Amino acid sequence: MGATTDIIGLVEDPRFRDHRGPDGHPERPARLDAIDSVLALHRPNFRVLEPRPAEDDELLRVHTREHLEVVSEAASRAPTQIDADTYVCAQSHEVARLAAGSTIDLALAVADGQVRQGIASVRPPGHHAEAQGPMGFCLFNNVALAVRALETEHRVERILVLDWDVHHGNGTQHSFENSPSVLYASTHQFPFYPGTGAATEAGIERGLGATLNVPLPPGCGDEEYVGALQRLVAPAARAFQPQMILVSCGFDAHAEDPLASMQVTGPGFGHMSAIVRELAEDLCDGRLVFVLEGGYAESGLRAGMQALVSDLIDRPLPPPATEVPPGSALASVIGAVSEVHAGHFPGLGQA
Ligand SMILES: [Zn+2]
Numbered sequence: 144m145g146a147t148t149d150i151i152g153l154v155e156d157p158r159f160r161d162h163r164g165p166d167g168h169p170e171r172p173a174r175l176d177a178i179d180s181v182l183a184l185h186r187p188n189f190r191v192l193e194p195r196p197a198e199d200d201e202l203l204r205v206h207t208r209e210h211l212e213v214v215s216e217a218a219s220r221a222p223t224q225i226d227a228d229t230y231v232c233a234q235s236h237e238v239a240r241l242a243a244g245s246t247i248d249l250a251l252a253v254a255d256g257q258v259r260q261g262i263a264s265v266r267p268p269g270h271h272a273e274a275q276g277p278m279g280f281c282l283f284n285n286v287a288l289a290v291r292a293l294e295t296e297h298r299v300e301r302i303l304v305l306d307w308d309v310h311h312g313n314g315t316q317h318s319f320e321n322s323p324s325v326l327y328a329s330t331h332q333f334p335f336y337p338g339t340g341a342a343t344e345a346g347i348e349r350g351l352g353a354t355l356n357v358p359l360p361p362g363c364g365d366e367e368y369v370g371a372l373q374r375l376v377a378p379a380a381r382a383f384q385p386q387m388i389l390v391s392c393g394f395d396a397h398a399e400d401p402l403a404s405m406q407v408t409g410p411g412f413g414h415m416s417a418i419v420r421e422l423a424e425d426l427c428d429g430r431l432v433f434v435l436e437g438g439y440a441e442s443g444l445r446a447g448m449q450a451l452v453s454d455l456i457d458r459p460l461p462p463p464a465t466e467v468p469p470g471s472a473l474a475s476v477i478g479a480v481s482e483v484h485a486g487h488f489p490g491l492g493q494a
Contacts, residue, residue: 151455152258152432153189154245155182159266162238164222164230169402169439170267170280177441178264181448188456190258192249196240197288201247204291205284205318207275214239214282225277239267239282246434250289253430254297254387260423260455261432268436270312270391271337278314279337286391286434287318290325293387300324303385305376305419306331307368308393308436309403311340311356315391321350326383328376330368332396332403333358342479345487352487355379357480360472361404365411368396370465370473372418375480378490380422386430388423392451393436397443409446416454417461464494 160172182189202211217223218236225231242265249261269286271279286304293299304319306312306329316339319325331340346354357371380388394412396405407415423431433451438444467474481491 150190150258151188152249152252152261153182153191154194154249154261154263154265155179155191156194156241156245158194158238158241159264161234162267163232168230170437172266173441174438174444175264175266177444178435178448181445181452182264185452185456192245192252194241194245195248196237197244197247197283201288201292202240202243202283204295205274205287206272210274210276214277228279229277229281231282235267235282242267242269243283243285243288246285246289247292250293250387250389250432251297253432254293254299259429262452263432263434265435268393269434270306270308270315270436271310272314273317279310280437281314284314284318286389287315289389289432289434290319294324299386301326301383301385303328303380303383303388304391305388306391306436307396307415308391309396309400309405310336310393310437312391312436313337313339316340316344316354319350320346320354321348323349323353326353326355326379326385328355328357328379330357330359330371332361332405335403342476342483345483352484353383355480355484357476359405359476362406363472364398364406365408365414366465367473367476368407368411369414369418369462370467371476372415373465373494374467374477374492377418377422378493379484379488380426382488382490384426386427388419388427388431390419390431390433391436392433394438394443394447397438397440397447399440399442400438402437402439409450412447413450413454414462416451417459420454420458421461
């Protein structure tokens with residue numbers, strides 16, 4: 144691992160807008176316009192990485208060959224739908240490979256110390272994509288592919304994936320649930336799409352304990368998210384000692400998001416970023432990569448990205464420890480998750 148700089152690596156490209164579905168589909172190119180309106184304000188802080196498509200051998204570290212064929216075949220008869228939610232246009236195969244390859248390169252650049260942190264502003268998103276098929280707006284699992292590249296090409300031994308998208312990242316969990324070297328931690332609305340992510344899903348076989356699900360009831364906002372990160376994710380991360388942190392960064396827990404029912408604000412996302420950044424600074428020399436997942440309100444995408452970028456540039460102090468009122472939703476989830484993981488991460492529940 145080389146020396147770090149203060150420059151933030153950025154993946155963005157007009158081609159990420161070429162993946163487009165039926166009119167009115169929430170996973171739409173305009174999402175990136177909203178994010179770009181924020182990134183444009185901070186150009187001197189970024190180094191843009193040249194995007195490139197993922198190769199078959201990289202995709203096959205996570206996905207089956209049949210999966211690759213499903214995506215390329217769907218694009219050849221586009222426009223079409225792979226499932227009720229997941230569309231494919233003629234450019235989608237190429238764009239999805241570009242998102243995956245660029246996310247891999249960004250993670251490797253951060254691991255190398257070429258850039259201190261990274262932001263991948265990519266589409267389509269990835270965390271629902273399973274080993275054996277696309278799902279839920281997702282074609283290839285960008286974050287899972289980056290993890291495998293870090294393990295294979297950079298010999299990174301312990302990686303924390305924090306998935307704060309409002310939906311559970313079923314595909315990422317399934318990719319690593321039997322691996323002790325990847326801690327998958329997810330905060331998500333529950334029960335909700337895609338149905339997985341109960342607190343009791345804690346990993347299997349050698350990976351038992353290295354899956355940390357924090358299922359939250361609808362209506363949770365900044366206090367619950369910050370509290371869950373401070374009292375569950377942070378102590379687990381400190382015990383796990385990752386060498387790198389990847390964030391599956393959805394902004395669909397935002398209060399104005401049309402698909403979900405959470406109440407996170409822009410400043411809330413800033414506090415969440417500060418907690419994760421501090422963990423990265425304390426545990427892994429700052430090595431931290433944010434990869435865009437969901438987020439369907441343009442206001443939420445703008446507010447979330449502005450808060451995240453401001454945190455990375457200005458590095459304010461992380462928020463003070465959140466109170467946990469007895470009988471609250473936060474107290475209930477902390478109790479449930481701490482009980483499941485008592486044998487894996489004894490300090491859970493403390494700030
Ligand atoms: Zn989502």
